[in-house]
Amino acid sequence: MEIELILKIAAVGVLVSVLNQILQRADKGEYTTLTTLMGVILVLLMVLPQISALFDAVKDLVAF
Numbered sequence: 001m002e003i004e005l006i007l008k009i010a011a012v013g014v015l016v017s018v019l020n021q022i023l024q025r026a027d028k029g030e031y032t033t034l035t036t037l038m039g040v041i042l043v044l045l046m047v048l049p050q051i052s053a054l055f056d057a058v059k060d061l062v063a064f
Contacts, residue, residue, distance in 0.1 A: 005050065009043050 016039035020032045 005046065008046060012039055012043055012046075015039070 016035055019035045023029070023032045023035060
């Protein structure tokens with residue numbers, strides 16, 4: 001697995017947690033949920049090609 005992908009995921013996590021703290025202090029609790037959801041979707045979109053490659057590798061391995 002590429003180290004850049006891990007660092008990108010960690011950066012998204014840090015950014016989302018900082019935004020959540022700022023929004024909670026500003027009494028914007030409804031936006032914290034949306035921020036967390038957008039962070040999860042962003043990470044999922046970053047990991048999706050890797051998951052697809054994994055399924056292709058497993059399919060090639062199992063195919064006789």
